[in-house]
Amino acid sequence: MRNLVSYIGVEWKLMFRGIGIWVIAAIIGAVFYFLATDTVYASNVGASVMRMMMCLFPLFIAVFFLAMHAARREAASKNHLLFPSLPFRTWQITAARLLALAIPFTLIELMPALIYAVTAINEGLSTKELINGILVLISGAIPGWFVIVLGYLIGSLSKKRWVYLMGIVIFIGLTYGVDIFLTKHAPYLGILEFTQLDFYTSANSSVAFSSVWGFTSDVTYWYHRLFYVGFIVMISYLFIQKIARKRQEIQFSRSFYISLSVISVLLVSSLWAYISIWKEREQSFKAEVAYYKGAKTDELTSTFEGLSASDYELNVKISPEHQMEVEARFKLTNSTGKKLERIPLTLRHSFKVENAWINDVKMNAASGDQKDVIWITPMNALENGENITIKIVYKGLVDEWRTNNGSHTLAHYDGIDAGRVYLLGMFGWYPIGGIHPLTSLMAYSGYDVDKLQDHTFTIPPTNFKVTVTTSYPIALYSNGSVLEQKMNKTVFEAKNADGFSIVGGALDQVTHKSGQHTVSLIAGNQMKDEQMQKAITQIADSLERFLNEVKAIWGNEIKDPFQLYEVFMLADSNDPLKNTINIGTAMGGEKIISIFANINGIKFPYTFISLEYLQDAQNQLNHLFFQHYFAGQPGTYSGEFSVLFSAYIADKSTGVKEDLIDPLAYGFKGQPNETYVYINQIYKASSKEEFRSFIREFYTEASKERLTYEQAQQEILAYLKKRAGDIHA
Secondary structure: OHHHHHHHHHHHHHHHOOHHHHHHHHHHHHHHHHHHOOHHHOOEHHHHHHHHHHHHHHHHHHHHHHHHHHHHHHHHOOOHHHHHHOOOOHHHHHHHHHHHHHHHHHHHHHHHHHHHHHHHHHHOOOHHHHHHHHHHHHHHHHHHHHHHHHHHHHHHHOOOOHHHHHHHHHHHHHHHHHHHHOOOOOHHHHHHOHHHHOOOOOOOOOOOEEOOOEEOOOHHHHHHHHHHHHHHHHHHHHHHHHHHHHOOOOOOOHHHHHHHHHHHHHHHHHHHHHHHHHHHHHHHHHHHHHHHOOOOOOOOOHHHOOEEEEEEEEEEEEOOOOEEEEEEEEEEEEOOOOOEOOEEEEOOOOEEEEEEEEOOEEEOEEEOOOOOEEEEOOOOOEOOOOEEEEEEEEEEEOEEEEEOOOOOOEEEEEEEEOOEEEEOHHHOOOOEEOOOOOEEEEEOOOOOOEEEEEEEOOOOOEEEEEEEEEOOOOOEEEOOEEEEEOOOEEEEEEEEEOOOOEEEEOEEEEEEEEOOEEEEEEEEOOEOHHHHHHHHHHHHHHHHHHHHHHHHHHOOOOOOOOOOEEEEEOEOOOOHHHHEEEOOOOOOOOEOOOOOOOOOOOEOOOEHHHHHOHHHHHHHHHHHHHHHHOOOOEOOOOOHHHHHHHHHHHOOOOOOOOOOOOHHHHOEOOEOOHHHHHHHHHHHHOOHHHHHHHHHHHHHHHOOOOOOHHHHHHHHHHHHHHHHHHHHO
């Protein structure tokens, strides 16, 4: 051991004597400093350190070629013939060279983990989140060790310089080639591609970190790292044994075969466990695809539009094994205009109905030809205008995995496990009156990938009382207020809600009141408290300002669609909501559709990424508020009105008026956009009341039905030109 430590010192002297290593260190230091001071992700503790991890990408390339150089250095300098006379064994020399690179690399790797530990403690994160984050960040060194060993092996193949070219080919092949050729046919074989270890992962990565749910606790992540640790140990051990035996320093013994057997068992077991879990997830996804294949929006949907459920009482039991059991009690009213012999209820097909009662009389519930629909047959036909009380007990598995953004690999969507509960209303986890398509199979343009796309829709506002019991401690949140909260039991109540969702895990919630509205925001614990307060203040103040301006411009013509208490939540970058379509939306723009008008209850204003760009987030909020207020109203064929209204709501200037909108930002080839030039002229020449009147007129003009987009643009521009001319006349 003393000889090994001594030779590591020799290697460091050789490594650090040249200027090249210091140039590499300076480049890595500059990249690290740039990412560490990047304010875009500074509001999220985990996201900021994951951004720092990106500096490991040039470091990986550097240690790869340094390992190749270390393997061929003595032969290139013709000093290799001196080694037999040195007081070091072959295994000591080889191990020292590998450790001489691995030790400083690992120390650099520990920097993000150390920064995360300090920041997380200051932010008051739980011990579980702290330890989990540190372990994930430290494990990022594993692919670096693999690259070092791989580079050393390649460098040992030849003492010629062409070996560097071969190394480049192998490096590119392992980083991109495997991803291109293997993951398409077997996504679970991502274990063979070491870039999956996230050595240059971005803060958006769903593999190691989520800006909402924090660092991963997925067991496959650790099987993945265990596989590579075993693989690194095996190839290093075999390589050293081969060289030592060639020089007759050692002979293969019983201990060699025992060690090799233990490492092999570790490799095979971790690989088998990893692939088994992913194969199970893949089979689950394929079963979902098969279920929805050929399904269309059912013709019976409109037949039962007047069938509505209300006054829900839901007793929910969840366990970390993805299991969920629900006892649902609610009223059902028939407003279809006809007598119903059978009653359809929308419920996700993954749930199995065990018992059903109508007015406390036990009835049978059966599935039919429609997807995600159960049918209940009452003793007597349900007359129009009549209401009944229904009670249903059902249970099932909630663990949805879907292809994401055209990729063949799977991402976790709705689900229940030990660290997360994500039950959106659109998942169909509680019965909904009538027939509503929940999910359909969609073609993904440009990709040969099966894609399931969720639907969302509206139901009449109603009351919810939801009791959630868990078999393990987990913090739960919803769009309702908390009536009772114990260690493993939470009771929620929501009045006049348009739906209900339950979320839980490493989350936090803040509340802010502005004017009439009290607004609550749910976000990941990784989000800094200061930023969460800034975000909720921004949402609440923007909402109140928007409401006041809408009232000042349109009076009482447009009703405020928001409740006095609203709950918002930040979405992840690959959230299923991004792959949601609204049933009944007019594709031509005839009607304005709100993404807030659905059965989720919780409203998702923007993702964490868009939140970081505060001005973009402000514009997005104004745009979404506009959609929600004007839902069902005549739509605008032009985006100019949306830009105008968002800019006006965000404008807080006093005194001398500047341009309301930058026309160059929307221009073409350096030329200002004429539309916004005229709008700025009107804005500067108008009083506040006059400009509000103009906004109302412009909305009416922009909402007129036109045959083509070009016609709409020409007529709107002509209107603005005339309006600006009238002001200056």
